[in-house]
Amino acid sequence: MSTLNNKIALNLDMDVEVSLKAFIAPIAYTVGGFHKEWDALANLRVVEPEKQYSASVFQSFLPTKPVSVGECWQIEETGVMELLRQLNPNPNFDMHINAGDSLGLWGCLRAYNDEVVDIVFRIHAEFAITDGWFTPSQFTGHLVMDRIQKRVVFFQMCVPEGSRFDVNWQKDKNRPGFNDNPYYSTDSGICEQFELQTGTRIPNPEYTESITQETAAHKLIRCFYKSQRINWVSFDKALEMAAKMQKPIHAISMDGPLADESC
Numbered sequence: 617m618s619t620l621n622n623k624i625a626l627n628l629d630m631d632v633e634v635s636l637k638a639f640i641a642p643i644a645y646t647v648g649g650f651h652k653e654w655d656a657l658a659n660l661r662v663v664e665p666e667k668q669y670s671a672s673v674f675q676s677f678l679p680t681k682p683v684s685v686g687e688c689w690q691i692e693e694t695g696v697m698e699l700l701r702q703l704n705p706n707p708n709f710d711m712h713i714n715a716g717d718s719l720g721l722w723g724c725l726r727a728y729n730d731e732v733v734d735i736v737f738r739i740h741a742e743f744a745i746t747d748g749w750f751t752p753s754q755f756t757g758h759l760v761m762d763r764i765q766k767r768v769v770f771f772q773m774c775v776p777e778g779s780r781f782d783v784n785w786q787k788d789k790n791r792p793g794f795n796d797n798p799y800y801s802t803d804s805g806i807c808e809q810f811e812l813q814t815g816t817r818i819p820n821p822e823y824t825e826s827i828t829q830e831t832a833a834h835k836l837i838r839c840f841y842k843s844q845r846i847n848w849v850s851f852d853k854a855l856e857m858a859a860k861m862q863k864p865i866h867a868i869s870m871d872g873p874l875a876d877e878s879c
Contacts, residue, residue, distance in 0.1 A: 622684050622685075622825065623682035623683055623684045624682055624683065624684075624725070624728055624733065625681070625682040626678040626679060626683075626733060626735075626761065627675070627678065627766060628671040628672075628674060628675050628678070628761070628766050628767065628768065629671060629765065629766040629767055630670065630671050630672055630675070631671070632671045632765075632766075632767045632768075633668050633669060633670060633671065634668070634669050634670075634671060634673075634674060634767075634768050634771065634814060635666060635667070635668050635669075635814060636666070636667055636669060636699065636702065636771065636812050636813065636814050637665060637666050637812070637813055637814060638662040638663070638664060638665055638666070638667070638702045638703055638811070638812050639662065639665075639809045639810070639811045639812075639813070640660055640661055640662050640703060640807065640809065640810050640811075641807055641808040641809040641810070642658075643657060643658065643660060643805060643806075643807050644808070645805050645806050646783070646803045646804065646805030647803055647804050647805060648801075648803040649803075650783055650785060650787075650801075650803040650805070651805060653787070654747075654748070654783075654785055654787065655746070656745040656746035656747060656748065657745065657748075657750065657783060657785075660704075660745065660750065660807075662702065662703055662704075663701065663702055663703065663704060663705055664702050667702050669698070669699070671767070671768065672695065673695040673698050673699060674695065674759065674768050674771065675695065676691060676692040676693075676694060676695025676696055677691050677692075677695070677696070677723055677735060677737060677759050678723075678735070679723070679725075683725050684725065684825075685725050685726070685727065685728065685825040685826060685827055686724065686725065686726075686827050686831070686832070686835060687724065687725055688722050688723065688724045688835055688836060688839055689722070689723055689724075690720065690721060690722060690723075691721035691722060691723050691737060691739070692721075693709055693721060696721055696739060696741075697709070699773065699812055700741055700743075702812060703743075703810070703812065704743040704745070704750075706743055706744035706745070707741050707742070707743055708741060708742050708743065708744060709721070709740070709741050711740065711742055711751065712742065712749055712784070713751075713784070719740060719840075720739075720740060720839065720840060721737070721738075721739045721740075722737060722738055722739075722836050722839040722840070723735050723736070723737040723759075724736050724737070724832045724835050724836055726826060726827055726829065726832045727821075727823040727825065727826030727827070728763070728823060728824060728825060728826075729763075729821060729822065729823045729824045730763065730824070731762065731763055731764060731821075732760055732761060732762060732763060732769070732818060732821060733760070733761040733763055734758060734759075734760050734823075734826075735758065735759040735760075735761070736756070736757070736758055736829065736832045736833070736836065737756070737757050737758075737759065737773075737836070738754055738755065738756050738757075738833075738836040738837070738839075738840070739754070739755040739756075739757075739773070740754055740755070740840065741755060747785055747786045747787070748783060748784050748785040748786055748800065749783065749784045749800075750781060750783055751781060751782040751783070751784075752775040752779070752781045752807075752810060753775060753776065753779040753780055753781060754775065754776065754779070755773050755774065755775060756773075756774065756775075756776055756833070757771070757772045757773035757774060758770060758771070758772050758817075759771050760815070760817065760818060768814070768815065769815050769816075769818070770814070770815035770816060770817050770818070771812070771813065771814050771815060772811065772812070772813045772814075773811065773812045773813075774809070774810060774811035774812070774813070775807060775810040775811070777808070777809075778806065779806070780804050780805065780806055781804065781805060781806070781807055781810075782802065782803075782804050783802065783803050783804070783805070784800035784801070784802050785800060785801050785802075785803070786799070786800055786801075787801045788801070
């Protein structure tokens with residue numbers, strides 16, 4: 617790995633393999649109770665609890681040119697698709713309901729020193745399940761690399777704890793006339809764990825350059841939603857500014873995802 621003008625090039629040793637563990641907790645809650653009625657949702661489980669991968673899969677998360685701290689890049693889909701299939705056999709990046717510009721896979725260089733690199737990433741994907749779709753709010757994660765040995769020392773890709781998922785279910789397929797007018801019923805809920813993971817985080821390393829996790833997350837969300845590029849203020853602050861500037865307030869109603877892919 618080389619450094620040039622505060623930019624670093626990132627590559628892995630392709631001869632090293634990585635073992636990932638997969639976890640999906642049983643879904644215990646949905647607003648409309650679909651987890652009690654819909655077998656595909658009630659029985660949502662990982663395809664393989666543990667699987668070995670070539671380092672080339674994780675190279676997909678790395679930028680193709682040198683980057684600096686805080687810089688974002690698009691992640692290559694092929695390797696990520698292979699990882700998602702450990703969770704479910706039918707992942708999809710082209711969301712079946714796309715309300716705008718929220719498609720994509722993005723990474724950001726959060727920190728580095730002479731020994732390690734910390735990359736954070738965000739991915740939007742969904743899964744086709746029997747008679748419907750399972751759409752997590754987002755996948756977030758970390759990839760920590762050993763700079764000297766060019767290997768993955770920690771990797772986590774998960775649906776953030778406490779975030780919601782959406783489901784769309786063709787639950788009335790036996791209804792007369794359904795084939796002429798098919799439709800989906802919708803529900804949302806919480807899955808306590810939906811995750812791929814390996815290794816151990818390095819405790820409190822001292823970095824040569826870094827940004828906070830919050831700053832990196834903000835940079836990534838701006839890659840997905842143009843609405844996040846607006847300098848929003850609270851309603852009270854807007855009233856105060858309008859009075860000082862002697863300007864009217866325009867109210868706008870917006871529909872669709874503004875921060876993640878859940879309702």
